[in-house]
Amino acid sequence: MTSLKRTPLYETHRRHGARMIEFGGFELPVQYTSIREEHFAVREAAGLFDTSHMGQIEFEGPDAIAAAGRLFSRNLAALAPGRVQYGLLCNENGGVVDDITCYREREDFAFWCVNAANIEKDHRWILDHAASAEGVRDASAETGLLALQGPASAAILARVGAADAAALRHFRFARTQVANCPAIVSRTGYTGGDGFEIYLDSDNLPQVFEALLGEGGPLGLVPAGLGARDTLRLEAALPLYGHELDEDTSPLAAGLGRFVDLEAGGFIGAEAIARARDAGLSQQLVGFALEERGVARAGCAVTLAGETIGRVTSGGPSPTLGKSIGLAYVSAGVTEPGSGFQVVVRDRALQARVVETPFV
Amino acid sequence: MDFEIPDELYYTADDEWVHAEDDFVTVGVTDFAQQQLGDIVYVELPSVGDQLESDMAFGVIESVKAVSDLNAPVSGQVIEINEELVDQPEIINEECYGAGWIIRIKPTDEEEIESLLDADSYRKIISKRDT
Structure with missing residues (x-):
């Protein structure tokens, strides 16, 4: 068994009563009290997530920036300093190597926040396609990341001395101080609601985590685990790499066309994606809700009149809606909201209907 | 963590409890099980009249994260069967030894009950598993 990595907050999580699980090679909290409680705290007040397992890769200098631009699915040249964009890294076949956020800090400095399980793969992917390794650096080990999510997040940031960051607009970021520690704060997240992501020196993580909980507690802030992170992102219909996205899946099939700039072109995979678009997609990602009791999980088959027409990539109960929801790749013809199909859960075909996403 | 393990019940190694009454047994999941599962969202129950063999799966319990x-x-x-659980599976989280019971079985072999774990034996199993 390979040993699991721990973030600098491991002891802090245990002290707060977290139950730990494996995710992306890391031992991380799945919940502290209850996934439902943490979920509703984020929807109604705020939750604090340790997302330090995620990776950061930096690009410094014109050559490194140019290399990043050839791999990123959007027009990095047009991304102004102080702005962050979600986008994809694609392979030559138009499949997805990773889904990332790209931060443009200065003309000659940018960094990517990448999925934990893909850090090494992405780094290698960059080096394989860059003219040189100069200016490309994996900063994951020394970079900590917290996600402060929910409607009370801005007020909480103001209470820990980061009023400037609390005033950021969505998809903007700035260097500032959080609880007297240097930080990059970005108004982004993975819950479908308002929130911030806070990049820190990993040594400062425990101090800032406790300061946020201390100041945020009176406003309803609770520590939140991966369980709530997953139910929140599912309600928002945000993809999870390895579930909705992988190296054989087109971003267009995943409904991510708006994050793929085929006009600016030039990025690896753009031609294959354009060809796939012109040929027409055989499968498309849809959101569905179960109309019967039960829980659809990743891997369940989707059927229509007994014939398999797709598969569930993510599924579970929606705490907000009080019913089971999921994301599934299905054949053309049943992708419109209102279309019906069945999801097979333990040999039982449960009736499901396509609904608009995000679910909430 | 602390788990309630009432002395008067029998237990199984897969975290169910059994309360023996005159001519039937009541079955549920233990406090340890409900804490491990977390928020329970769905219980799949057998039908009244179903014949069960010991160790055979008779249903499924699902929490937000686990099956x-x-x-x-x-x-x-x-x-x-406890039909209350169809609409309110969370009763198991609230009261696993009471209102959260799952099924009642009329046993074919009384001796099988005696071969179940007592509370002390179950406590030992749990103390090894809880990290």
């Missing part, structure tokens, strides 16, 4: 089989602690016929 777990329910296994028959003893052989016998299902004589009652």
Whole structure:
């Protein structure tokens, strides 16, 4: 068994009563009290997530920036300093190597926040396609990341001395101080609601985590685990790499066309994606809700009149809606909201209907 | 963590409890099980009249994150199911030894009950598992 990595907050999580699980090679909290409680705290007040397992890769200098631009699915040249964009890294076949956020800090400095399980793969992917390794650096080990999510997040940031960051607009970021520690704060997240992501020196993580909980507690802030992170992102219909996205899946099939700039072109995979678009997609990602009791999980088959027409990539109960929801790749013809199909859960075909996403 | 393990019940190694009454047993999941599962969102129950063999899966319990089989602690016929759980599976989180009972079985072999774990033996199993 390979040993699991721990973030600098491991002891802090245990002290707060977290139950730990494996995710992306890391031992991380799945919940502290209850996934439902943490979920509703984020929807109604705020939750604090340790997302330090995620990776950061930096690009410094014109050559490194140019290399990043050839791999990123959007027009990095047009991304102004102080702005962050979600986008994809694609392979030559138009499949997805990773889904990332790209931060443009200065003309000659940018960094990517990448999925934990893909850090090494992405780094290698960059080096394989860059003219040189100069200016490309994996900063994951020394970079900590917290996600402060929910409607009370801005007020909480103001209470820990980061009023400037609390005033950021969505998809903007700035260097500032959080609880007297240097930080990059970005108004982004993975819950479908308002929130911030806070990049820190990993040594400062425990101090800032406790300061946020201390100041945020009176406003309803609770520590939140991966369980709530997953139910929140599912309600928002945000993809999870390895579930909705992988190296054989087109971003267009995943409904991510708006994050793929085929006009600016030039990025690896753009031609294959354009060809796939012109040929027409055989499968498309849809959101569905179960109309019967039960829980659809990743891997369940989707059927229509007994014939398999797709598969569930993510599924579970929606705490907000009080019913089971999921994301599934299905054949053309049943992708419109209102279309019906069945999801097979333990040999039982449960009736499901396509609904608009995000679910909430 | 602390787990309630009432002395008067029998237990199985897969975290179910059995309460023996005159001519039937009541079955549920333990406090340890409900804490491990977390928020329970769905319980799949057998039908009254179903014949169960011991260790055979008779249902499924699902929390937000996890799915777990329910296994028959003893052989016998299902004589009652807790229909309250269909609409309110969270009763198991709130009261796993009371209102959160799952099924009642009329056992075919009384001796199977005696071979279940007592509270002390179950405590030992749990103390090794809880890290």
